[in-house]
Amino acid sequence: MPETNMDIKKNKEAVSDVFEFELPKNEVESDLSIGERGTIMIPVEVVSVKSKSYVFRKVKKAGIEGEFKPETAEEMRERFPVEE
Numbered sequence: 001m002p003e004t005n006m007d008i009k010k011n012k013e014a015v016s017d018v019f020e021f022e023l024p025k026n027e028v029e030s031d032l033s034i035g036e037r038g039t040i041m042i043p044v045e046v047v048s049v050k051s052k053s054y055v056f057r058k059v060k061k062a063g064i065e066g067e068f069k070p071e072t073a074e075e076m077r078e079r080f081p082v083e084e
Helices: 073-079
Strands: 036-041 044-049 054-058 063-070
Touching: none
Parallel strands: none
Antiparallel strands: 036 063, 044 054
């Protein structure tokens, strides 16, 4: 099962929840580098419904949708807004 971290208490400056998880390389079946961006599709089922959230369980192998590539300058600007 992937490890997850959604604790914003450790990063008080965060603007959204942190969601990190780990998948085995043989499941992803791709040679990736740190900093590349892309989309992973993870088949899930809903296992719990709470008042403000849902809990999901991975049910099948995850897969890459499209390709992973380095972050563009425009994506960086969106992630780090410049104050005027």
